[in-house]
Amino acid sequence: MRASLLQIGVDEGESVDSRRRRVASLVREQAGADLVVLPELWTTGAFAYESFTAEAEPLDGPTHEAMAEAAADAGVWLHAGSIPERAAPDSGSAAGEGPLYNTSLVFSPSGDLAAAYRKIHRFGFDKGEAVLMGAGADLVTVRLPGTTLGMATCYDLRFPELFRGLVDAGAETFVVPAGWPERRRAHWTLLARARAVENQAYVLACGTAGTHAGVPQAGHSIVVDPWGEVLAEAGSGEEILTVDLDPAKVAATREQFPALKDRLLGLETPRR
Numbered sequence: 001m002r003a004s005l006l007q008i009g010v011d012e013g014e015s016v017d018s019r020r021r022r023v024a025s026l027v028r029e030q031a032g033a034d035l036v037v038l039p040e041l042w043t044t045g046a047f048a049y050e051s052f053t054a055e056a057e058p059l060d061g062p063t064h065e066a067m068a069e070a071a072a073d074a075g076v077w078l079h080a081g082s083i084p085e086r087a088a089p090d091s092g093s094a095a096g097e098g099p100l101y102n103t104s105l106v107f108s109p110s111g112d113l114a115a116a117y118r119k120i121h122r123f124g125f126d127k128g129e130a131v132l133m134g135a136g137a138d139l140v141t142v143r144l145p146g147t148t149l150g151m152a153t154c155y156d157l158r159f160p161e162l163f164r165g166l167v168d169a170g171a172e173t174f175v176v177p178a179g180w181p182e183r184r185r186a187h188w189t190l191l192a193r194a195r196a197v198e199n200q201a202y203v204l205a206c207g208t209a210g211t212h213a214g215v216p217q218a219g220h221s222i223v224v225d226p227w228g229e230v231l232a233e234a235g236s237g238e239e240i241l242t243v244d245l246d247p248a249k250v251a252a253t254r255e256q257f258p259a260l261k262d263r264l265l266g267l268e269t270p271r272r
């Protein structure tokens with residue numbers, strides 16, 4: 001299974017529309033891959049808080065349209081990173097806009113929307129995403145030929161219980177789009193490897209390059225195998241990371257070193 005991670009440069013000098021067109025072309029160029037992965041909030045930049053509202057779109061908005069077409073043209077599964085999603089207003093609420101979410105989209109090779117995941121853990125503490133966006137509530141997995149993807153976004157990487165939940169839901173390959181800052185790059189690499197080792201799963205973690213809203217991005221997209229080995233790691237600039245994965249390695253690792261079977265806590269039915 002061939003996966004291509006597109007570490008997109010997100011800089012303020014490029015408009016959202018032209019970046020969307022450029023990224024669609026890059027996705028089309030990945031024909032021959034099985035899975036293509038984009039980063040978090042690559043239309044706006046993950047730290048460009050003031051543009052979230054202006055550039056928010058419904059699930060079936062312009063990014064959905066462009067990425068569905070690009071996935072179908074390339075004939076690939078596309079994890080299209082995330083968009084600032086403007087949800088429909090609650091039917092019971094007063095007229096007005098619905099909430100914002102940081103929502104990841106996955107398209108099948110025929111261009112159909114296969115899954116949408118609203119980021120659960122919002123970053124920013126008392127500002128930015130944490131106050132502007134709503135929190136997702138649902139764990140999301142997607143079945144692909146050969147592997148089941150578990151979806152998580154950026155700051156989610158710091159919450160191991162989310163990944164354990166995804167394993168319980170059948171995940172074998174975690175896909176983590178991000179806009180991770182350079183300042184905490186060491187955490188990014190360490191946590192990507194930790195999530196792979198503790199869950200005996202592939203981790204495909206795709207970040208952005210460039211600087212937006214004054215925050216230099218880490219880049220360093222990384223692919224880790226179920227034993228914790230780093231199969232590929234990008235530098236800090238815009239880059240495409242292409243890696244061949246062996247989906248059978250997840251089951252083999254879990255069988256040869258069955259630590260997941262020794263879990264005692266957090267199970268619905270305790271083993272001992």
Ligand SMILES: O=C(O)CCC(=O)C(=O)O
Nearest residue numbers: 046123154155179180184
């Ligand atoms: O956890 C971190 O250090 C970075 C998280 C982040 O930038 C995000 O979730 O957008």
